[in-house]
Amino acid sequence: MMLGWRAKIGQIRPATAIEGAEEWRSVQVPGVAYADARTIVPRVDKDGLQVMMSQVLEASRQLETSKVDLIVQCGAPGTFLEGPDADDRVTRQILEAVGIPAITMHASTVKGLQVVGAKTVALATIYTEDVNQVLAENLEYHGIRVTSIEGLEMTDPYQASLHDIDSAYRLGRAAYRKSGGADATLISCGTYRTFGMLRYLEMDTGAPVITSNQATLWNAFRTLGLPDQIPDLGALWSAA
Structure with a gap:
């Protein structure tokens, strides 16, 4: 076949x-x-x-x-x-x-946030502060307000591959807690592994989680x- x-x-x-x-x-x-x-x-x-x-x-x-x-x-x-x-x-x-x-x-993550009804989002990324700021502005253009940001400040694209799902979980949880109760959490980076922890982060925060992959x-x-x-x-x- x-x-x-x-x-x-x-x-x-x-x-x-x-x-x-x-x-x-x-x-x-x-x-x-x-x-x-x-x-x-x-x-x-x-x-x-x-x-x-x-x-x-x-x-x-x-x-x-x-x-x-x-x-x-x-x-x-x-x-x-x-x-x-x-x-x-x-x-x-x-x-x-x-x-x-x-x-x-990127358009896929925006669409995902819209589908789960998120008007506010906790943002967790590997990116630097300046890249995160542009991402936040882009999300707000689409009607999604960023209420917290946690970034790993990476500029070497290979470095994200060295972080496993526990790193993504902790970063996403920290961003959500910092947000004071956002509608959803967005973890942005296609090299950042998230599949193994998605349902646990949703369970532990009580909010939908959207990730790049x-x-x-x-x-x-x-x-x-x-x-x-x-x-x-x-x-x-x-x-x-």
Whole structure:
């Protein structure tokens, strides 16, 4: 039987982001397969992420040869640092270049927050203070007020891969407690492993948790018309 007989999802990820790609594969949904293309990210800052984004169309052409049904641009800061219209611009450019629909990681997390009804959010990231500030402004543009921020101040893209789910859990919990009771917690970074702790953080905070890999996989499935429910990946998967 051919792999991807229900759907083939192409993911464009930073070359260092092995964890994110493998988190998706760990779910093992029957009939869904993934093709990978990679970009180089010198640093997690505006200049380094512009270098990453300059490689997206070439990466899309690689995925075109795999006959994928959807292309996913991963690396949320690559779009949110460029303004609130960047996600639409990037997906339009991919569609025009290769004729395949596309979504972005950042737009997926925003959509996830909206679906769970979050008007306020506790923000936990690997990013530096200046990157977090731009992300907060972007979320507020979409009607989601950031009530607390916890960041790990990383600029080396590889460093996030050294942090396991316990790190993500503690950071998310700290951000939520600091928020005074936000509607949801957002953990932003596609290299940061979160799948193994999602339901526990939701249980321990009493609020939905949205993470980069979780929300983007959910959005990819729903964009392709796949209704699968994955309870271990949080309230989002049963919300829509």
